[in-house]
Amino acid sequence: MQIVGITTQQEVFIGSKTRNFRINEFLIIEDPYQNDLMGEVVEAKAFNRYIPLNIAGDFVDSSVLESLKTLGYNIDEETIYIAKVRLLNEALYPVQTGADVRLPEFHEVKDLMIKTKKEDGLVLGVIKNTDDMAIDMDEEYKNLLYTFEEKGLCPQREIPYILDVKSMHHYPHIGVFGGSGSGKSFGLRVVLEELMKQNIPTIVLDPHFEMDFSERAGYLEDNTIDFKDKFKCLQVGFHVGVKFEDLSSQDLKNLLDAASHLTDSMNNVVDVLFKRKDSFSSFYNKLQMLTEAQEEGSIDRIDNRINYADHQEEKKAWEKRKELYLSYDKTCPYNSVKGIIWRLKRLDNEGIFSKDVREIEDGLQRGKLMVIQGNTRILQVFSTYLLNSLYHKRRDYKDALYKKIHSEYFPPFIVVTDEAHNFAPKGYDSPSKSILKEISQEGRKYGAFLILATQRPTLLDETITAQLNTKFIFRTVRASDIQTIKEETDLTVEETRRLPYLRTGDVFISSASMGRTIFARIRAAISSSPHTENPFDELKNKGKEDDEKFLNVIKSKLPINDTELLDIIMEIEKETGITFTLDSLEDRLKQMVEKEYIKKEETIFGYRYKIIS
Amino acid sequence: MIFIYNIHNDLKEKIVNLNNSMEERYREVLSIDKLFLRRFIEEYIGKITSLKKLDNKYLALYEAKGGIVGVDGSTNRMGGAYPHFVDIFQGLAKSTIINNKAIFKSDLYTPLFSEKENNILAEDEKEIAEQRNKLLANIEVEVALEAVRKYKPYAILMDGSLIRYNIYSYDSWINLRDECENQGVLLVGVIKDIKTSIIGDKLKEVYSNINVEVYDRELLFGQLQYGEMIIINDEVNKKNKEGYSSIFMRSSLQPTVIGMDIIDSQKEYLEEMGRLVFTLTPENSRGVPLWLDIVDKEVQISDAIMKGLMERYMNRDLYERFFVSERAKRN
Numbered sequence: 056m057q058i059v060g061i062t063t064q065q066e067v068f069i070g071s072k073t074r075n076f077r078i079n080e081f082l083i084i085e086d087p088y089q090n091d092l093m094g095e096v097v098e099a100k101a102f103n104r105y106i107p108l109n110i111a112g113d114f115v116d117s118s119v120l121e122s123l124k125t126l127g128y129n130i131d132e133e134t135i136y137i138a139k140v141r142l143l144n145e146a147l148y149p150v151q152t153g154a155d156v157r158l159p160e161f162h163e164v165k166d167l168m169i170k171t172k173k174e175d176g177l178v179l180g181v182i183k184n185t186d187d188m189a190i191d192m193d194e195e196y197k198n199l200l201y202t203f204e205e206k207g208l209c210p211q212r213e214i215p216y217i218l219d220v221k222s223m224h225h226y227p228h229i230g231v232f233g234g235s236g237s238g239k240s241f242g243l244r245v246v247l248e249e250l251m252k253q254n255i256p257t258i259v260l261d262p263h264f265e266m267d268f269s270e271r272a273g274y275l276e277d278n279t280i281d282f283k284d285k286f287k288c289l290q291v292g293f294h295v296g297v298k299f300e301d302l303s304s305q306d307l308k309n310l311l312d313a314a315s316h317l318t319d320s321m322n323n324v325v326d327v328l329f330k331r332k333d334s335f336s337s338f339y340n341k342l343q344m345l346t347e348a349q350e351e352g353s354i355d356r357i358d359n360r361i362n363y364a365d366h367q368e369e370k371k372a373w374e375k376r377k378e379l380y381l382s383y384d385k386t387c388p389y390n391s392v393k394g395i396i397w398r399l400k401r402l403d404n405e406g407i408f409s410k411d412v413r414e415i416e417d418g419l420q421r422g423k424l425m426v427i428q429g430n431t432r433i434l435q436v437f438s439t440y441l442l443n444s445l446y447h448k449r450r451d452y453k454d455a456l457y458k459k460i461h462s463e464y465f466p467p468f469i470v471v472t473d474e475a476h477n478f479a480p481k482g483y484d485s486p487s488k489s490i491l492k493e494i495s496q497e498g499r500k501y502g503a504f505l506i507l508a509t510q511r512p513t514l515l516d517e518t519i520t521a522q523l524n525t526k527f528i529f530r531t532v533r534a535s536d537i538q539t540i541k542e543e544t545d546l547t548v549e550e551t552r553r554l555p556y557l558r559t560g561d562v563f564i565s566s567a568s569m570g571r572t573i574f575a576r577i578r579a580a581i582s583s584s585p586h587t588e589n590p591f592d593e594l595k596n597k598g599k600e601d602d603e604k605f606l607n608v609i610k611s612k613l614p615i616n617d618t619e620l621l622d623i624i625m626e627i628e629k630e631t632g633i634t635f636t637l638d639s640l641e642d643r644l645k646q647m648v649e650k651e652y653i654k655k656e657e658t659i660f661g662y663r664y665k666i667i668s
Numbered sequence: 669m670i671f672i673y674n675i676h677n678d679l680k681e682k683i684v685n686l687n688n689s690m691e692e693r694y695r696e697v698l699s700i701d702k703l704f705l706r707r708f709i710e711e712y713i714g715k716i717t718s719l720k721k722l723d724n725k726y727l728a729l730y731e732a733k734g735g736i737v738g739v740d741g742s743t744n745r746m747g748g749a750y751p752h753f754v755d756i757f758q759g760l761a762k763s764t765i766i767n768n769k770a771i772f773k774s775d776l777y778t779p780l781f782s783e784k785e786n787n788i789l790a791e792d793e794k795e796i797a798e799q800r801n802k803l804l805a806n807i808e809v810e811v812a813l814e815a816v817r818k819y820k821p822y823a824i825l826m827d828g829s830l831i832r833y834n835i836y837s838y839d840s841w842i843n844l845r846d847e848c849e850n851q852g853v854l855l856v857g858v859i860k861d862i863k864t865s866i867i868g869d870k871l872k873e874v875y876s877n878i879n880v881e882v883y884d885r886e887l888l889f890g891q892l893q894y895g896e897m898i899i900i901n902d903e904v905n906k907k908n909k910e911g912y913s914s915i916f917m918r919s920s921l922q923p924t925v926i927g928m929d930i931i932d933s934q935k936e937y938l939e940e941m942g943r944l945v946f947t948l949t950p951e952n953s954r955g956v957p958l959w960l961d962i963v964d965k966e967v968q969i970s971d972a973i974m975k976g977l978m979e980r981y982m983n984r985d986l987y988e989r990f991f992v993s994e995r996a997k998r999n
Binding site for chain 1: 719722724727728730731735763765766789904947948949950951952958959965
């Protein structure tokens with residue numbers, strides 16, 4: 056390997072007759088006039104001067120090449136390999152043309168590749184194309200993980216990529232970008248596994264119900280790691296919810312707003328009517344009674360109601376309504392109050408007010424990963440409340456520490472969410488956006504961090520995107536997203552051009568703490584996602600299952616003549632409780648014939664279904 | 669504009685005239701009936717046979733017996749008019765067996781250092797051309813000789829007629845010939861541009877009414893089928909007295925015909941070598957075996973590299989003084 060062509064202080068070309076270059080590979084240039092220079096391959100090309108088969112303008116047919124091959128000459132061996140290499144640090148002078156180039160050894164690149172010990176960081180995968188350097192790697196970095204390659208599961212051959220989680224204190228927040236099927240969710244899973252290994256308190260907002268870590272991946276034979284005690288899946292409205300009594304009027308407004316947008320006058324209604332320590336029912340009743348009074352229309356009619364009440368109870372209730380009417384009718388228009396009522400009702404129906412967040416807080420205190428599941432809209436509502444509450448708990452603790460007053464300990468934590476553009480969209484307001492924005496801007500000081508994954512970085516709020524100091528960029532095809540990535544990361548033009556063609560699981564990691572972009576491959580996950588079964592396999596398996604069930608039911612009754620179908624239907628109903636009509640049974644039997652479980656034959660008495668012998 | 673047009677007009681007329689006079693001169697010969705000509709060739713020149721491509725069994729055998737070596741040379745001239753230039757020659761012998769390293773040799777010539785004193789200009793021109801041919805032929809023979817000694821190939825394909833070496837590099841050529849005969853290496857020359865007039869001369873001899881000079885090149889144009897070969901009878905082959913047997917062959921779909929020489933002691937392999945050349949020639953090419961094209965491409969030195977070498981390894985002062993012409997400084 057040698058430097059060829061015109062060089063600069065930043066970039067050189069390297070030529071070789073024998074070694075093909077790989078992109079993102081590291082090479083050391085032994086410049087005779089300067090110290091050894093380290094560079095990274097940014098473009099790799101192979102060139103054969105005889106191919107395309109055009110020699111002196113002639114088109115060469117393959118039979119001649121075949122003949123030459125038999126004579127011992129393989130035209131492929133005339134290939135020249137050329138790499139464009141960017142120096143990691145600018146050289147003092149342009150590199151000497153003709154200088155030798157060699158592969159670095161592990162100790163020469165260790166500081167560039169590995170920033171932390173495997174115990175202190177997240178072992179997320181391998182740095183691609185480093186297998187040559189990994190040969191003499193320290194033992195402690197070997198055999199940490201497996202990766203998936205075309206041929207299946209492979210033991211680690213390359214230098215591991217270890218994310219220095221401590222550096223998040225200086226370079227907070229991680230963005231995970233990539234189109235669907237690019238390995239984004241998978242990458243997120245691996246990140247979460249590592250967070251669990253480190254016992255870092257984490258909140259995961261999981262709109263896809265996929266972040267379950269209890270299943271071990273079947274492909275890892277020596278898999279002994281069990282995450283069962285390290286995480287908990289909680290569904291909003293079922294396991295966790297909002298304790299109404301703990302809500303401030305701002306919280307309540309946020310929640311109602313998440314249910315459906317609040318007008319100014321509705322905001323006002325909450326401010327006026329909601330009192331601290333109101334329970335759900337006391338607040339709801341208050342609203343209800345006010346509207347009933349308003350529906351009467353005037354104070355005279357309410358008085359009428361009071362005067363002509365059937366009994367004491369009713370009288371009392373109408374007196375109460377009158378009281379509310381007098382104090383609030385002017386400030387709370389009927390329609391706004393009605394609006395609040397149906398929003399409240401909607402939230403209640405989703406079960407949000409039936410539980411509290413105690414369990415989440417406890418889990419975080421014990422360093423667990425808490426997975427909050429629910430549909431996107433519910434999660435938006437709930438996370439607004441939850442994150443506000445958790446963040447301020449943490450913040451209060453830190454502030455109290457500073458003011459030297461006693462306060463209950465609350466740990467630092469990480470918030471992880473997929474489809475982050477739903478929680479913090481660009482261009483319009485969403486309740487969860489303000490809290491995410493707040494954490495993104497000042498969470499670092501209090502030890503609250505974000506890991507936001509999205510397939511549409513373009514739709515993610517820009518203030519938040521700007522705060523993501525580490526970015527994982529998987530395959531991205533949309534031009535607008537690539538444009539955003541170009542603007543928001545230090546990916547080079549060559550790298551952004553590769554984005555649409557990345558393999559699933561290959562990722563550019565652009566990190567402020569590394570100071571450059573690393574091309575890595577995410578490791579095989581230790582746990583498996585509940586959504587891995589191919590839906591088409593599922594259909595097939597389900598069909599087969601049903602067929603076998605049905606076969607078991609009718610097996611003892613075979614052969615079945617078409618004349619006795621009615622009797623059979625009754626028998627089946629008696630034995631199993633399954634009801635068939637004449638048509639549906641015949642249909643089902645025909646299906647079984649088609650699938651060759653049974654066969655149909657003609658007899659002198661008509662059709663007969665019988666077992667295949 | 670009009671001025672230029674007038675000049676071109678003048679030139680146009682001249683070209684039209686050329687065309688007319690050529691037509692007049694060659695009409696008779698070139699309109700000879702195809703069948704008649706083929707019969708004539710069969711009778712007086714040699715047998716026309718149709719070749720089959722060699723199959724891989726043969727080729728694998730060749731590989732086992734040392735492969736095929738292609739030999740070619742190249743020249744470059746740096747500088748201006750006499751005597752301020754330098755001619756650079758490079759010869760290459762390349763084996764189809766990839767592990768047999770290609771053999772390169774180079775040489776250079778400049779009239780500034782010719783042994784003889786400078787004489788009259790006209791004579792110099794000839795002498796220089798002679799000198800160049802000698803050096804080039806020599807270097808080609810040398811690389812071929814080294815290839816024979818080092819690799820003992822099955823056959824050597826030289827680029828161009830073998831007769832050239834007789835003329836320009838007699839002593840080393842005889843050396844190579846002997847070596848090949850002793851070692852059993854087939855020695856073949858492949859001629860892209862045939863310059864003989866065997867058929868034309870015979871036509872003139874037989875039919876006294878034909879009295880124009882025609883070369884085989886134009887006579888055979890389009891007359892042979894793809895893969896057909898004429899084995900030239902030794903009696904009519906003018907190269908025979910120098911010790912060669914020759915053929916003509918249409919080796920590609922192009923209507924042009926190429927030639928091939930072999931040393932007469934190896935005459936029995938003539939057809940086999942013809943088939944080899946045919947096999948190695950792509951059907952859509954100009955008719956040259958691909959191997960020789962590859963060797964040719966590899967032996968060429970680009971002017972840019974030549975210039976770079978001169979500038980790098982010559983004293984700038986000397987280089988400018990002697991070898992940079994006014995023409996080279998034009999843009």
